[in-house]
Amino acid sequence: MEKTKEANPHTWGECTKSILPVRDALEVLSGKWKLPIIISLMFGNKRFSQIAKEVPGITDKMLSKELRELESNDLVKRTVYDSIPVVVEYSLTEYGHSLEIVIKTLRDWGVAHRKRMMVAE
Amino acid sequence: MEKTKEANPHTWGECTKSILPVRDALEVLSGKWKLPIIISLMFGNKRFSQIAKEVPGITDKMLSKELRELESNDLVKRTVYDSIPVVVEYSLTEYGHSLEIVIKTLRDWGVAHRKRMMVAE
DNA sequence: TTTATCACTATCCTTTTGTATACTACTTAC
DNA sequence: GTAAGTAGTATACAAAAGGATAGTGATAAA
Structure with a gap:
Protein backbone atom coordinates (compact mmCIF):
# COMPACT_ATOMS: atom_id res chain seq x y z
CA MET A 1 0.00 0.00 0.00
CA GLU A 2 2.99 2.27 -0.16
CA LYS A 3 2.18 2.80 -3.80
CA THR A 4 -1.23 4.03 -2.68
CA LYS A 5 0.05 6.48 -0.15
CA GLU A 6 2.06 8.51 -2.60
CA ALA A 7 -0.15 7.91 -5.61
CA ASN A 8 1.17 10.20 -8.31
CA PRO A 9 0.66 13.83 -7.55
CA HIS A 10 0.78 14.46 -11.29
CA THR A 11 -2.36 12.47 -11.87
CA TRP A 12 -4.26 15.38 -10.47
CA GLY A 13 -3.81 17.46 -13.58
CA GLU A 14 -4.42 14.60 -15.99
CA CYS A 15 -7.38 13.39 -14.06
CA THR A 16 -9.08 16.76 -13.82
CA LYS A 17 -8.36 17.38 -17.47
CA SER A 18 -10.35 14.23 -18.20
CA ILE A 19 -13.15 14.97 -15.81
CA LEU A 20 -14.01 18.44 -17.07
CA PRO A 21 -14.94 17.58 -20.66
CA VAL A 22 -16.92 14.55 -19.49
CA ARG A 23 -18.77 16.85 -17.16
CA ASP A 24 -19.49 19.20 -20.08
CA ALA A 25 -20.93 16.33 -22.06
CA LEU A 26 -23.00 15.11 -19.14
CA GLU A 27 -24.47 18.56 -18.64
CA VAL A 28 -25.82 18.70 -22.18
CA LEU A 29 -27.15 15.14 -22.01
CA SER A 30 -28.32 15.21 -18.40
CA GLY A 31 -31.60 13.80 -17.22
CA LYS A 32 -33.63 10.76 -17.91
CA TRP A 33 -35.00 11.72 -21.31
CA LYS A 34 -32.53 13.56 -23.55
CA LEU A 35 -30.74 10.52 -24.90
CA PRO A 36 -33.95 8.56 -25.50
CA ILE A 37 -35.36 11.52 -27.43
CA ILE A 38 -32.21 11.83 -29.50
CA ILE A 39 -32.29 8.11 -30.24
CA SER A 40 -35.86 8.37 -31.39
CA LEU A 41 -34.86 11.17 -33.78
CA MET A 42 -31.92 9.13 -35.03
CA PHE A 43 -34.52 6.90 -36.65
CA SER A 64 -41.64 19.67 -24.26
CA LYS A 65 -39.04 20.79 -21.75
CA GLU A 66 -36.28 18.52 -23.00
CA LEU A 67 -36.92 19.36 -26.64
CA ARG A 68 -36.52 23.04 -25.82
CA GLU A 69 -33.20 22.37 -24.09
CA LEU A 70 -31.96 20.22 -26.93
CA GLU A 71 -32.95 22.92 -29.38
CA SER A 72 -31.13 25.59 -27.40
CA ASN A 73 -28.02 23.43 -27.50
CA ASP A 74 -28.31 23.12 -31.26
CA LEU A 75 -28.76 19.35 -31.15
CA VAL A 76 -32.34 19.38 -32.39
CA LYS A 77 -34.10 21.52 -34.96
CA ARG A 78 -37.76 22.52 -34.72
CA THR A 79 -39.68 23.22 -37.90
CA VAL A 80 -43.24 24.53 -37.92
CA TYR A 81 -45.46 23.83 -40.90
CA TYR A 90 -38.33 17.77 -34.97
CA SER A 91 -35.08 16.61 -36.48
CA LEU A 92 -31.48 16.12 -35.42
CA THR A 93 -29.06 18.80 -36.51
CA GLU A 94 -25.72 17.82 -37.95
CA TYR A 95 -24.31 18.44 -34.51
CA GLY A 96 -26.95 16.18 -33.03
CA HIS A 97 -25.83 13.44 -35.35
CA SER A 98 -22.32 13.73 -33.94
CA LEU A 99 -23.72 12.04 -30.84
CA GLU A 100 -24.35 8.84 -32.74
CA ILE A 101 -21.05 7.31 -31.80
CA VAL A 102 -21.50 8.24 -28.14
CA ILE A 103 -24.91 6.59 -28.14
CA LYS A 104 -23.66 3.51 -29.92
CA THR A 105 -20.92 3.04 -27.34
CA LEU A 106 -23.33 3.57 -24.49
CA ARG A 107 -25.86 1.18 -26.01
CA ASP A 108 -23.24 -1.52 -26.55
CA TRP A 109 -22.19 -1.25 -22.94
CA GLY A 110 -25.81 -1.28 -21.85
CA VAL A 111 -26.49 -4.44 -23.82
CA ALA A 112 -23.54 -6.19 -22.22
CA HIS A 113 -24.59 -4.92 -18.81
CA ARG A 114 -28.11 -6.23 -19.24
CA LYS A 115 -26.75 -9.64 -20.23
CA ARG A 116 -24.53 -9.63 -17.19
CA MET A 117 -27.46 -8.81 -14.91
CA MET A 118 -29.51 -11.66 -16.40
CA VAL A 119 -26.76 -14.16 -15.73
CA ALA A 120 -26.31 -12.92 -12.17
CA GLU A 121 -29.98 -13.43 -11.36
CA MET B 1 -44.41 16.55 -44.68
CA GLU B 2 -46.25 13.54 -45.90
CA LYS B 3 -43.17 11.52 -45.09
CA THR B 4 -43.43 12.81 -41.55
CA LYS B 5 -47.05 11.95 -41.10
CA GLU B 6 -46.64 8.28 -41.73
CA ALA B 7 -43.11 7.94 -40.36
CA ASN B 8 -42.36 4.23 -40.27
CA PRO B 9 -44.42 2.33 -37.79
CA HIS B 10 -41.65 -0.26 -37.71
CA THR B 11 -39.19 2.19 -36.22
CA TRP B 12 -41.04 1.74 -32.98
CA GLY B 13 -39.54 -1.62 -32.26
CA GLU B 14 -36.05 -0.72 -33.40
CA CYS B 15 -36.13 2.53 -31.57
CA THR B 16 -37.30 1.10 -28.29
CA LYS B 17 -34.78 -1.69 -28.60
CA SER B 18 -32.09 0.98 -28.71
CA ILE B 19 -33.51 3.07 -25.92
CA LEU B 20 -33.76 0.33 -23.30
CA PRO B 21 -30.07 -0.63 -23.06
CA VAL B 22 -29.04 3.02 -23.07
CA ARG B 23 -31.43 3.54 -20.20
CA ASP B 24 -29.82 0.62 -18.35
CA ALA B 25 -26.41 2.19 -18.79
CA LEU B 26 -27.63 5.59 -17.68
CA GLU B 27 -29.11 4.11 -14.54
CA VAL B 28 -25.80 2.67 -13.41
CA LEU B 29 -23.91 5.85 -14.26
CA SER B 30 -26.55 8.33 -13.15
CA GLY B 31 -25.83 11.43 -11.13
CA LYS B 32 -23.22 14.08 -11.13
CA TRP B 33 -20.38 12.14 -9.56
CA LYS B 34 -20.16 8.51 -10.68
CA LEU B 35 -18.26 9.08 -13.89
CA PRO B 36 -15.83 11.57 -12.33
CA ILE B 37 -15.10 9.07 -9.57
CA ILE B 38 -14.54 6.28 -12.07
CA ILE B 39 -12.25 8.51 -14.11
CA SER B 40 -10.24 9.29 -11.02
CA LEU B 41 -9.83 5.57 -10.36
CA MET B 42 -8.86 4.96 -13.98
CA PHE B 43 -5.64 6.82 -13.14
CA SER B 64 -19.27 7.91 0.32
CA LYS B 65 -22.73 7.34 -1.14
CA GLU B 66 -21.60 7.04 -4.74
CA LEU B 67 -18.74 4.72 -3.86
CA ARG B 68 -21.21 2.43 -2.12
CA GLU B 69 -23.45 2.35 -5.19
CA LEU B 70 -20.53 1.72 -7.51
CA GLU B 71 -19.38 -1.08 -5.25
CA SER B 72 -22.82 -2.68 -5.21
CA ASN B 73 -22.79 -2.60 -9.02
CA ASP B 74 -19.43 -4.33 -9.05
CA LEU B 75 -17.70 -1.44 -10.77
CA VAL B 76 -15.48 -0.54 -7.83
CA LYS B 77 -13.71 -2.65 -5.25
CA ARG B 78 -13.13 -1.57 -1.66
CA THR B 79 -10.14 -2.96 0.20
CA VAL B 80 -9.50 -2.29 3.88
CA TYR B 81 -5.95 -2.47 5.19
CA TYR B 90 -10.63 1.87 -3.84
CA SER B 91 -9.95 0.36 -7.23
CA LEU B 92 -11.80 -0.34 -10.45
CA THR B 93 -12.88 -3.90 -10.99
CA GLU B 94 -12.33 -5.51 -14.35
CA TYR B 95 -15.93 -4.69 -15.08
CA GLY B 96 -15.31 -1.10 -14.10
CA HIS B 97 -12.49 -0.98 -16.63
CA SER B 98 -14.95 -1.99 -19.34
CA LEU B 99 -16.31 1.56 -19.03
CA GLU B 100 -13.06 3.02 -20.31
CA ILE B 101 -14.21 3.10 -23.90
CA VAL B 102 -17.52 4.69 -22.94
CA ILE B 103 -15.69 7.37 -21.03
CA LYS B 104 -13.21 7.97 -23.80
CA THR B 105 -16.01 8.49 -26.30
CA LEU B 106 -17.85 10.79 -23.95
CA ARG B 107 -14.69 12.75 -23.23
CA ASP B 108 -13.84 13.16 -26.90
CA TRP B 109 -17.31 14.49 -27.55
CA GLY B 110 -17.02 16.77 -24.54
CA VAL B 111 -13.73 18.18 -25.77
CA ALA B 112 -15.24 18.94 -29.17
CA HIS B 113 -18.30 20.43 -27.52
CA ARG B 114 -16.22 22.69 -25.33
CA LYS B 115 -14.27 23.91 -28.38
CA ARG B 116 -17.52 24.60 -30.16
CA MET B 117 -18.83 26.61 -27.23
CA MET B 118 -15.64 28.70 -27.13
CA VAL B 119 -15.93 29.58 -30.82
CA ALA B 120 -19.61 30.48 -30.42
CA GLU B 121 -18.85 33.03 -27.67
C1' DT C 1 -72.90 17.72 -30.04
C1' DT C 2 -69.52 15.13 -28.26
C1' DT C 3 -65.18 13.38 -29.31
C1' DA C 4 -60.56 13.30 -31.17
C1' DT C 5 -56.02 15.17 -32.83
C1' DC C 6 -52.52 18.73 -32.99
C1' DA C 7 -48.84 20.73 -29.87
C1' DC C 8 -48.35 22.11 -26.23
C1' DT C 9 -48.85 24.90 -21.09
C1' DA C 10 -50.14 25.30 -16.02
C1' DT C 11 -50.40 23.77 -11.50
C1' DC C 12 -49.44 20.99 -7.82
C1' DC C 13 -47.06 17.51 -5.70
C1' DT C 14 -43.42 13.90 -4.58
C1' DT C 15 -38.97 12.05 -5.09
C1' DT C 16 -34.32 12.45 -5.93
C1' DT C 17 -30.17 14.79 -5.69
C1' DG C 18 -27.01 17.54 -3.71
C1' DT C 19 -25.04 20.94 -0.03
C1' DA C 20 -23.53 22.51 4.51
C1' DT C 21 -22.08 21.66 8.84
C1' DA C 22 -20.89 19.18 12.53
C1' DC C 23 -19.48 15.01 14.55
C1' DT C 24 -17.29 10.07 15.55
C1' DA C 25 -13.00 7.33 17.05
C1' DC C 26 -8.32 6.49 16.58
C1' DT C 27 -3.29 7.92 16.34
C1' DT C 28 0.65 10.69 15.43
C1' DA C 29 3.05 15.06 15.44
C1' DC C 30 3.84 19.62 17.46
C1' DG D 1 -3.21 19.70 25.01
C1' DT D 2 -4.19 20.81 20.50
C1' DA D 3 -4.12 20.13 15.74
C1' DA D 4 -4.12 17.19 11.77
C1' DG D 5 -5.00 13.09 9.16
C1' DT D 6 -7.35 8.39 8.73
C1' DA D 7 -12.51 7.24 6.77
C1' DG D 8 -16.27 8.12 7.14
C1' DT D 9 -21.68 9.17 9.51
C1' DA D 10 -25.72 12.24 11.11
C1' DT D 11 -28.72 15.80 10.58
C1' DA D 12 -30.96 19.34 8.39
C1' DC D 13 -31.94 21.67 4.54
C1' DA D 14 -32.33 23.49 -0.45
C1' DA D 15 -32.72 22.73 -5.17
C1' DA D 16 -33.66 20.14 -9.10
C1' DA D 17 -36.00 16.61 -11.50
C1' DG D 18 -39.84 14.33 -12.53
C1' DG D 19 -44.96 12.70 -12.27
C1' DA D 20 -50.11 13.37 -12.36
C1' DT D 21 -53.70 15.74 -13.93
C1' DA D 22 -56.13 19.11 -16.28
C1' DG D 23 -56.70 22.68 -19.63
C1' DT D 24 -55.94 25.67 -24.14
C1' DG D 25 -57.62 26.73 -28.96
C1' DA D 26 -58.12 25.46 -33.42
C1' DT D 27 -60.26 21.99 -36.55
C1' DA D 28 -62.34 17.91 -38.28
C1' DA D 29 -64.76 13.66 -37.97
C1' DA D 30 -68.80 10.75 -35.70
Missing part, protein backbone atom coordinates in the same frame (compact mmCIF):
# COMPACT_ATOMS: atom_id res chain seq x y z
CA GLY A 44 -36.07 9.77 -38.55
CA ASN A 45 -37.72 13.16 -38.19
CA LYS A 46 -40.77 13.06 -35.98
CA ARG A 47 -43.65 15.13 -34.72
CA PHE A 48 -44.25 15.84 -31.04
CA SER A 49 -46.84 13.14 -30.49
CA GLN A 50 -44.84 10.59 -32.42
CA ILE A 51 -41.84 11.05 -30.17
CA ALA A 52 -44.15 10.82 -27.17
CA LYS A 53 -45.30 7.42 -28.44
CA GLU A 54 -41.82 6.10 -29.13
CA VAL A 55 -40.17 7.10 -25.88
CA PRO A 56 -41.78 4.83 -23.31
CA GLY A 57 -43.05 6.59 -20.23
CA ILE A 58 -42.33 10.21 -21.07
CA THR A 59 -44.94 12.85 -20.28
CA ASP A 60 -45.83 15.80 -22.49
CA LYS A 61 -44.32 18.16 -19.99
CA MET A 62 -40.96 16.44 -19.95
CA LEU A 63 -40.89 16.01 -23.71
CA ASP A 82 -48.38 26.23 -40.95
CA SER A 83 -50.85 23.68 -42.10
CA ILE A 84 -54.14 23.16 -40.29
CA PRO A 85 -53.77 21.92 -37.70
CA VAL A 86 -50.25 23.16 -37.16
CA VAL A 87 -47.64 20.43 -37.51
CA VAL A 88 -44.24 20.67 -35.84
CA GLU A 89 -41.42 18.51 -37.02
CA GLY B 44 -4.84 4.45 -10.30
CA ASN B 45 -6.10 3.03 -7.03
CA LYS B 46 -6.90 5.69 -4.50
CA ARG B 47 -7.91 6.24 -0.91
CA PHE B 48 -11.08 8.06 0.12
CA SER B 49 -9.46 11.42 0.76
CA GLN B 50 -7.39 11.22 -2.41
CA ILE B 51 -10.48 10.81 -4.54
CA ALA B 52 -12.09 13.68 -2.65
CA LYS B 53 -9.14 15.87 -3.65
CA GLU B 54 -9.14 14.83 -7.29
CA VAL B 55 -12.85 15.19 -7.99
CA PRO B 56 -13.44 18.93 -7.85
CA GLY B 57 -16.37 19.96 -5.68
CA ILE B 58 -17.51 16.63 -4.30
CA THR B 59 -18.49 16.39 -0.62
CA ASP B 60 -17.66 13.50 1.72
CA LYS B 61 -21.28 12.45 1.86
CA MET B 62 -21.68 12.23 -1.89
CA LEU B 63 -18.37 10.45 -2.33
CA ASP B 82 -5.91 -2.90 8.93
CA SER B 83 -2.99 -0.62 9.43
CA ILE B 84 -3.12 2.20 11.96
CA PRO B 85 -4.89 4.33 11.09
CA VAL B 86 -7.12 2.18 8.93
CA VAL B 87 -6.54 2.74 5.25
CA VAL B 88 -9.18 1.99 2.65
CA GLU B 89 -8.21 1.58 -0.95
